[in-house]
Amino acid sequence: MMHLIPCKEAATAEDIAQMFLEHVWKLHGTPKRTVSDKGTTFNSKFLKALYKSLQINPSFSTAYHPQSDGQTEIKNQWLEAHLRPFINHRQSDWVDWLPPAEFAHNNARSEATGKLPFEIVYGHSPVISPLLELTRSPDADDRAKQLAETIQEVQASIKWAQEHYKQANTGKPPPEFQPGDKVWLLASNHIAASQQKV
Structure with a gap:
């Protein structure tokens, strides 16, 4: 965990x-x-x-x-890769993304154990409300919706990364691209004006 x-x-x-x-x-x-x-x-x-x-x-x-310290290095790389798409261009809001990233990581099935880290520690899966029930408080409704969307975005990012790494480990040759093809751009070498240490 x-x-x-x-x-x-x-x-x-x-x-x-x-x-x-x-x-x-x-x-x-x-x-x-x-x-x-x-x-x-x-x-x-x-x-x-x-x-x-x-x-x-x-x-x-x-x-x-x-x-x-391989485990920490792997987790740091994971965190950097998963925070990058969500934080703003000034990199000033990364702290806000730590709770949903932690939640998503601890609720992503491990290939080694086949279980969620949350499940291993607590003995059950966490309760995640799939449907949002509207209340009389627009602020609370907006916050609940934002939280649900954030968790879904981070979980989708984790799923994409797991599939990406799974394909990378199959020994298949890398795909060939043609001019005009749309591809994902890895921006890890993009230098931002201000960086705060995570």
Whole structure:
């Protein structure tokens, strides 16, 4: 199960510990092990002492080789690819897209297990209201509709990506394109004026 928690680059070790308490520990309890980079925040005296007290075994990815923490790298790539179509051109609203992205990810069937991460953790699928019931509050109706549309968009994006990766792994040669063909453009190398770290 993935949790997407926005934080500022200037977050201290105490800030990280508080975020962990508020967003992870309350749902899952104390982990046996954590994996992070060797940054000063995660390698601080405070977190070392806290981990020792809670009997958490910290693991650190190798400097200049963040791919040694493969699971995190895969999730970061997934998050970047799935947020890109939704955030505005100034990249100032990415935090708003974290909750629906987290929900969609945790409710996408895993090819490895055949189950939803939500289902594995909680023992059942989440309740998703397929039909919206109108109320006497236009603002509430608009918000419910917006939430339903956002979840559908993110789930459609996940489904497309799963099919795309499935085809990429079949060993088939890449398709040939002709002038005038319509194709999807991968804009990951497009440099925006302002980027905030996710």
